[in-house]
Amino acid sequence: MFNKRSFLAIVVSIIIVGSTTFGTLMYLDRRDYRIFLGNQYQKYLYEIVTNVESLQVSLSKVPVTMSEKQGIILFSEIWRQASAAQDKLNSLPISHEALSQTSKFLSQLGDFSYALLKRSNSGEKLSDVELKTLQKLTDYAGYLNAQLHELEQEVSQGKIDWTEIKVKGRTLFANNLQNPVDVKFENIGKELQQYPTLIYDGPFSENVLNIKPKVLNESKISLDEAKKIAKNILGEDRVESIDVYSNKQGGKIPVYPLSVKIKGRKNGNLDIDISQNGGKVVYMLDDRDVKSSKLNMKQAIDKATKYLDSIGYKGMIPSFTLKYDNTALINFVYVQDKVVIYPDQIKVKIALDNGDIVGIEAQHFLVAHTERKLQKPRITAQEAKDNVSQNLNIKNIRLSIIPMESLREVMCYEFYGEYNGEKFIVYINAMDGTEERILKILETPNGELTM
Amino acid sequence: MKRVTLISMIALIFAFSYCIITKSTILYPKVVEAVTYNVGSSNQQVKQIEQRLKQLGFFTGTPDNYYDNNTKNAVIKFQKSKGLKADGIVGDQTLKALNISSNKSSNSNPDTQLLARLINGEGRGEPYIGQVAIGAVVLNRTRDPRFPRTIPGVIYQPGAFTAIADGQINAAIEESPKKAANDAMNGWDPSGGAVFYYNPAKTTNKWIWSRPVIKKIGKHIFTK
Structure with missing residues (x-):
């Protein structure tokens, strides 16, 4: 009887010790992962703060720039920083409904800067309206920057724990706004809603987003x-x-x-x-x-x-x-x-x-689709050919209308040719001779792909 | 009586810890397909194999997409020279020795494969156009300034898809999601330009319910 009892006691204690050890190990393991994850998120946040700060600085420099060269550098800087910030922001555990406006702001800001970069590149000056728009965007970037700073402070002081958020808001549609980060971005979003409507030559321009199908x-x-x-x-x-x-x-x-x-x-x-x-x-x-x-x-x-x-x-x-x-x-x-x-x-x-x-x-x-009123090209195919690289061994020329990123339609001469055994199509604007686009044709076993 | 309680407690503890251990170690089956090429096989990879064999001096004909007896003989010679089993069948080991990636869909792009896995995780059992629509939602998001710009960015955005959170994205892939991913990548959009979808039976989120509805396909409601 006594032996049986002590045997049982031993078995029970082994089980208890075993499962406690197991549990503790699992806990430690989990804690490691959570710290790792929290660190990743924190790294993103620091980088986003830096991105937004430098894009704000670049934005504020634009009005005092004289040369197109400097303008191009500034716009490419804004474009780069905005897309980096947008990308990282979307990697943080923030619900979409809270984040969407901030994400849109950064996307459009980057896209807008890229469009201005291309314009500066062709020697065009900014209009007064555009300068005013840029001024407003600078203010909003400043506001976003201040808010991000505040968030970064709160996380550093331990008031907000990323991994807690991760657990609570596991899925986009799981809970309504509860956690402090979501609330924060919800407020930022409300403020950012008022930034000016941006119409420009790019894929995220308001007129592209709200295009009315011809049909x-x-x-x-x-x-x-x-x-x-x-x-x-x-x-x-x-x-x-x-x-x-x-x-x-x-x-x-x-x-x-x-x-x-x-x-x-x-x-x-x-x-x-x-x-x-x-x-x-x-x-x-x-x-x-x-x-x-x-x-x-x-x-x-x-x-x-x-x-x-x-x-x-x-x-x-x-x-x-x-x-x-x-x-x-x-x-x-x-x-x-x-x-x-x-x-x-x-x-x-x-x-x-x-x-x-x-x-x-x-x-x-x-x-x-619509029956277009096609304009007559202002330059001849021969004139356009002068703007095509000598390296291209031209096989075929035809007139075409191509959509730009903003869906703006441009009439071009299309030069189909070869270089080094590879096929390319070069588009030369039929009005002013600008080299608008170059496509490379990749021959895959499944067909020809253009890139 | 006491003993019965004790034993059942022990049994319970065992069952409990067993559950914990298995739950933490179960992994979804990874997508691995063993590929072999034999006489009669014909596809792009066969050409690649023949080209490689020709470079190495084992194959004398013109590389084409057909695995015929000449190919087989060349493969056997190659296998002998490498000390592999000389069966004239190109499997994983021979492919490895030939230095050719054994990935069956090597000519399909990684984004399409990822999209197929997401569709597989999110929309198994849905009608075909419902699966294409899931793929289209991902692509519509990449063109929307409110979302990440890349396919992996959209798919792995924290909280965006339940199949990511619960690991269903790694489930064994079926044929139809692969087809659906191809169609979505090539421009088909049965969702009518949607950027969200939800299963009304499983969602309580008020915000998503308030989105303007575009379509209902299968169990999913697609919204703007």
Whole structure:
């Protein structure tokens, strides 16, 4: 009896000692990780403070700059510091709703500076309005800087622990604002909301963010009409029935989201969105598995070209192709008066087993497409050629319209050529001869990629 | 009676510590696919293998995408010279000896692979366009000044995706998310330009509920 008891006691104590040791080790391990994580966050915060401080200083120098050279240096400094700060800020455990305005401020500030950099580079002076805008941005950067300093103080004094925040606000959507950092950034965001609206030549410019798709100018159609259009596009005889797959609808291009049953098919869905304005296909995707490749790219391009023509897209030419998952993706661009209009693009995906159309993507086309009044180029192709590098062995020249980052459209001469066995396209502005862009064409086994 | 309580307590403690240990050591299965090339294989990697063998003087023909008997003979010669099992099949070891990366999707870009894993973690069991839409949300965020600019930046932003927080992103990948990632990268956006989505059955956050809804696909509501 006694022996049994002591045996039990020993077993129990081993277990207790064992699990306590285990627990302690786990705790220490966890503490190490938390300290490590806290240090990382703290490092980011210090760097963000430095970034914002120096971008504020650079901003304040702009009004007293005389030379474009110095301007370029300042703008590139602001651009660099703002994107570094934005990047690091988004690595901190702060909820999106609290952070978004600050993040937007830094993105736009960097983007705006980059646009001004390009302008200074072409010798343009800043306008009075722009100088005023910059002055206001300097003030807001100063405000952000002061707030970040305060936060950094609070963390250093131990009032805020990053790792606590991490545990509480694990997911973006988990809790409403509770932790002090979120509250802080929420307040910063409210203040920053008032910074001036920035319209400039860059991707984050307000006019790009709020672009109104051209297709919205067309008249509305009904759901029944949309179904009829979908049937036409997919082939009357293939369609068994059409349903609506989403009862909600509120995108930039309002659509009828349709889900189509194909005759004699058990699995695999086909979905198609038809725009409420003008009844155009926005996208179509057929998720049927394509198991083999019987067609080659040339046959696929042929099929796709004929198909686009048959559903009413005339004057489209293929620009690049890609091959993946036994399908061929062909990108088409619009041609008006022999000018290639790159903003108006439609992608068509062909199944390489039987040549079916398994995808259409026309969003860009619907946003940009309109019959343009094309200007006459002010310089000749020969004059433009003088601005192309001698190294490029030119194979082909044509006129085109290309979208800049701000979606501004620029007419260019397009020089397709080779250098050192690699292919390039150089775009020369057809109005003033500026070298606008250089694309490199990468030949991959799956198709040609432009970079 | 006492003994019964004691034993059950011990059992409980055991069960408890077992749970802790296993919970802390379970890892999601990593995505590893063993790739082999044999007579009849045909793809880009075969060409790479043949090119390498030709450089080393084992292969005499013109490198193409087809693994035929000439390829096999060259592989056997190579394997013998390296002291590997001379079976004429190119597996991980032979690839390694040839100094070729055995990554099956070596020609797919890393961002696409990461996107596929996120879709896999977030949207398994969702309809195909729902999966493409998840990918599109990530890409829409990279073009929105309120979010990070890169795909990894968006995906790994703290708190942005539950699949990141709970490790589901490392779950074994299925075929359909890979396809969906390709379609999203190539411009398809069934979400209609959304930058958020949530599962209304699982979300209590008031703020996200207040976002203007664009679409409902499968279980997810996509919002501006």
